[in-house]
Amino acid sequence: MRATYFLQRLSQLLIVIFCVTFGCSLLLQLIPVSPAEILLPVGSPEERALLTKEIGLDRGPIGYYVKWLSEFVRGDFGDIYYSGGREAVSSRLVVAFPRSLWLMLYTQIVALAAAIALGVWSAYRVGRRADKVISNVLFVFSSIPGFAIALVLVLIIGVRLQWLPTLDYQPYSAGVWEHFKHMIMPVLSLSVGLIASYTRLLRADMIATLREDYITMAASKGLSDRRILWRHAFRPSSVTLFTSAALNMGGLIGGAIVIETIFATYGVGFEVFAAISGRQYIALQSLVGLISIFYVVFNVIVDFAVGFVDPRTRDRRVNK
């Protein structure tokens, strides 16, 4: 049963990755001009013909896709062309990827830490004033887009108070404080919305768990509230929370485009944007392929991790 389920998930995963990347390469065929003309605006017809051949565009949609795929799996993500030269996408990713990874990691840590504290507290005080205040404040913040929070932060903390730098990224090697100083505002603006949605999930599950008999049992044994909340109620209530957190990973790595642009963090999201605005369609295809692979792989890992942590869900999934 487990093996067939595993194979089924794996094939689904491969189909999705195939469709996404193939769809991207079809988009390239859809544009009304020859991509070589866009990539080499000042090139001679011979140079363009050479480039078309090199990219594989003369082989038709399927031939092109096969060529792209065989290079993609070998780690060659194509080149970015600009006037007077070209640069491999992979060499840009070496710079951009760690930035996005750190950004994603800090955002998740901040969001989860805050959401766990707030979620457990508001479930414990359900219906009381603390719960209502937390829920309402978070609801308002969840509706404000991240870029709006980012701009207001830049204005108040960066420009008026001058506490934090508003642009650029510093690697860890430039000093721990330097590194974090440049991360605080992007991480805050990304995590506010997540805190709200995570808290909601945890609160709902936690309230349901606290109504279970074994919690009453634990309370009647005379265990302290704190012990019941953290030892007995938190773990079974946290499955949805961690599932949703893991599903956000792919989106945070490639989807933080606006925040990365505002703060000039220049991670993977910015590379996607640069590929689009510079009409680097081959780079775009590779980047979107990578992001969707991340998304799908995290999806499957979560599926199995959840089944591992909470055996009840395993059976439910197989029967479906």
Next chain:
Amino acid sequence: MSTNKTYTVPTYAAFGWLTFSTFLAVFGPLLPVESFRTIHGDFLDAKPFTAGHWFGVDSNGYDIFSGIINGARLSLFVAFITVGIGGFIGSLLGITAAYYRGRYDSIVNTAFNVVLAVPNLVLALALVAVLATNVDINEAVPTWRRLATLMISLTVVIIPILGRIARASALTWSGREFVVAARSMGMRDRHIIWRHIVPNVLPVLIAVGFLAVGVVIIAEASLSLLGVGIPDGASWGGMIARGRNDLEYNPHALYFPIIALALTVISTNHLGDVLRGRLDRREARL
């Protein structure tokens, strides 16, 4: 928690704000307000509450109050149209997939998953980039075409989000006794879907549709910030993008559109929540 009190003050406020901004969107051009394109050269960088310019003037000389009113039209127009069309296509696919099951269902479901595997904004950006490419790459793309590509791209983003909800909801309904009974009586599939499944799925879709309106408004603003939205600061997102260039000396050019946008998204999210809560309660009583 009080269960019988369905409408609270925030609900009325949210409903009021949406009605008000829809009113501005529809009747904005008829109001005695100067065009948002008029340049008030004598009032550059005027602070809010200046006579004649309640919300101030930005550093280009555009009146922010007129901008907000005009922005309501474009932002809400784009949001409602895309959610409407996307929701229609998505629910058509989702409901029929859930009803007929089989291979058709798995194709539709895979298609939804494929689109959902790409982050919203990346998908919209890629579509805009491809659709807005001119044959002559040096020629500017006309505004109407940029608007059309923007709406098509956002529709594609919305289809799987609402389609998935429709499919999940239709799956639970199409297994119910009354559907089986209708089928055994020889009722046509089309009629079963239309009479028995659609009325039950629709409330959920409307509730989630409100949330989707918020998603689209934010996505449109994000695209404007990246410079691929509607040009000339004609939408709230466009105003934010323009105000961003000058946030040090003229922050109110940024605050007002952000407030308008946030209020609208808070309202749609709240109404979506209230509707969903009512549905859950109705479900619980059954």
